[in-house]
Amino acid sequence: MEHVQILEDQPRGLKDPVVRTLIRVFWILLCVTIVEVGFAFLHYFTDFPPRVLLNAIFISLTVVKAFFIVAEFMHLRHELKNLIFSVLVPLLFIIWGITAFLADGNSWKHMRNETPVIEHLSPWRNDMHASH
Amino acid sequence: METAVKVKKNWWTGGQSPYNVSYGKLMMWFFLVSDTFTFSALLISYGTTRFSVNYWPDANYVFNKFFIIKGNMPLLSVSLMTFILIMSSVTMVLAVHAGHLKRQKEVAKWLFFTIIGGLAFLGCQAFEWTDLITEKGVTMTHNLLGPVVNGHATAGPSAFGAFFFTITGFHGCHVFSGVIINIIILINVLKGTYEKRGHYEMVEKIGLYWHFVDLVWVYVFTCFYLL
Numbered sequence: 001m002e003h004v005q006i007l008e009d010q011p012r013g014l015k016d017p018v019v020r021t022l023i024r025v026f027w028i029l030l031c032v033t034i035v036e037v038g039f040a041f042l043h044y045f046t047d048f049p050p051r052v053l054l055n056a057i058f059i060s061l062t063v064v065k066a067f068f069i070v071a072e073f074m075h076l077r078h079e080l081k082n083l084i085f086s087v088l089v090p091l092l093f094i095i096w097g098i099t100a101f102l103a104d105g106n107s108w109k110h111m112r113n114e115t116p117v118i119e120h121l122s123p124w125r126n127d128m129h130a131s132h
Numbered sequence: 133m134e135t136a137v138k139v140k141k142n143w144w145t146g147g148q149s150p151y152n153v154s155y156g157k158l159m160m161w162f163f164l165v166s167d168t169f170t171f172s173a174l175l176i177s178y179g180t181t182r183f184s185v186n187y188w189p190d191a192n193y194v195f196n197k198f199f200i201i202k203g204n205m206p207l208l209s210v211s212l213m214t215f216i217l218i219m220s221s222v223t224m225v226l227a228v229h230a231g232h233l234k235r236q237k238e239v240a241k242w243l244f245f246t247i248i249g250g251l252a253f254l255g256c257q258a259f260e261w262t263d264l265i266t267e268k269g270v271t272m273t274h275n276l277l278g279p280v281v282n283g284h285a286t287a288g289p290s291a292f293g294a295f296f297f298t299i300t301g302f303h304g305c306h307v308f309s310g311v312i313i314n315i316i317i318l319i320n321v322l323k324g325t326y327e328k329r330g331h332y333e334m335v336e337k338i339g340l341y342w343h344f345v346d347l348v349w350v351y352v353f354t355c356f357y358l359l
Contacts, residue, residue, distance in 0.1 A: 010233055016229075018229055022222065022226065023222075029218050036358060040357075058354055059359075069350065073221055073224075073225045073339075079152070080143065080150075083152070086151070087165055091165075093169070094169070097176050101177070101179065101180040105180035106184070108183075109185065
């Protein structure tokens, strides 16, 4: 193959620009994780970021991490648009699923709290240990 | 005319893959999309149940053991697990890159580190499950971590254990099969199978799978330990 000569000339280790990019992505992922855990500890000791704000931070940082893993590690960013859209568009169903089902869970909670009888019908109640 | 005219390539005229990837890689992508739906169904049902109950155990208390060390150390062991999985993802992507450059020894080296990372992750998970089952009394059907009423501990929602063990177990299953496939591919690399074949595409495919497992862990970590 004609590529072989080029491949032999490729710099090794950290001199390789691709490797440098990958290492940079690794540092980003690590830092985001440390920030997440840091916020979790901050909340644990000081109660400072209120729970709603904290959850919003966690979810957005998770999406950031997911973006870097899929785009750089899985190389999706460098693929054709055809492939990118074939993979990403079906995921819109998940957004619908999260919205619809979490709202459903919430209304279930309201129903249960407003009609005490339903509490006893809850499938999640553990009767073996709840008696004492 | 001297200047070359840039013609936009039409990928849909036939005779080539409109995705510009091989059949195997494309099918790995579609498998991962379907697996994404499986995991999101599990996580969404977990979220729905959690939204529907008044009490849910506090992750900072539930996961407060750092292996065998005594004391209250919330989140530490699971942060270590996340770090291990990110590390093994990096070694895997380095193996894929070495495969592009056809460097057999480097591919083998990075694959070996990836396998070690996967095994270390599974070991941590075994510790965590053991602590949860034997010390905290959480199983698929029981949960002793309920709210304290009048100074007495009560039972919590048993769904906590059911969802936790199902989802982390399903994810651990993916890690385990990934380790097995990695070992098989490492053996093939060492035997020179891909050298003879002329390309290391198999390493790319298992690479996609392994990064997906890492991606799922990012979500499991957020949903179970942070939120």
